Amino acid sequence: xxxxxxxxxxxxxxxxxxxxxxxxxxxxxxxxxxxxxxxxxxxxxxxxxxxxxxxxxxxxxxxxxxxxxxxxxxxxxxxxxxxxxxxxxxxxxxxxxxxxxxxxxxxxxxxxxx
Amino acid sequence: xxxxxxxxxxxxxxxxxxxxxxxxxxxxxxxxxxxxxxxxxxxxxxxxxxxxxxxxxxxxxxxxxxxxxxxxxxxxxxxxxxxxxxxxxxxxxxxxxxxxxxxxxxxxxxxxxx
Numbered sequence: 001x002x003x004x005x006x007x008x009x010x011x012x013x014x015x016x017x018x019x020x021x022x023x024x025x026x027x028x029x030x031x032x033x034x035x036x037x038x039x040x041x042x043x044x045x046x047x048x049x050x051x052x053x054x055x056x057x058x059x060x061x062x063x064x065x066x067x068x069x070x071x072x073x074x075x076x077x078x079x080x081x082x083x084x085x086x087x088x089x090x091x092x093x094x095x096x097x098x099x100x101x102x103x104x105x106x107x108x109x110x111x112x113x114x
Numbered sequence: 115x116x117x118x119x120x121x122x123x124x125x126x127x128x129x130x131x132x133x134x135x136x137x138x139x140x141x142x143x144x145x146x147x148x149x150x151x152x153x154x155x156x157x158x159x160x161x162x163x164x165x166x167x168x169x170x171x172x173x174x175x176x177x178x179x180x181x182x183x184x185x186x187x188x189x190x191x192x193x194x195x196x197x198x199x200x201x202x203x204x205x206x207x208x209x210x211x212x213x214x215x216x217x218x219x220x221x222x223x224x225x226x227x228x
Contacts, residue, residue: 033216
């Protein structure tokens, strides 16, 4: 399968714990995006990378959130000191200019904070 | 800031009925417009997109959408729905200048009754 992959698919954690999610984009896609989706809402943009550079961050991305893409391939999203309000589906997408920057989405990581 | 409104939260239709889902966006500049679909248990997939040119765009699975600039609308249509079209549909907008994030509507849940 050559689509966007995310790991883990589900994560249950206790409030106050740190969690880290991984996203592997489609090979050779130089752009990578993180979104968050809560129940009954559409995905909300969190941040975006072009290669290893983080070019845009939403105000939704508080100081407890950090994203990296160190080698311009996979990316990690870390949430420190999780809160119940962080419970959501975290979606990753990738794109490349050659295909009109169409964003291809992964299956998401569902986070539940108890 | 850009925003997207999808006024139909849940639509129920019988097979072979015609479909039109509304999408209105708010943004002062040039935009790219998208419809994504999420089938039960699956990830977001692109149905169709509008970048420029012919305002009537055709997508996969018999879907089409019409961009009406004067109404800031991008409604999704299908002349005859099938049970397999049961899914959640999201309209999204992206600024055409520099800003790479997608802004999504809240989605419309479509249920097709056999």
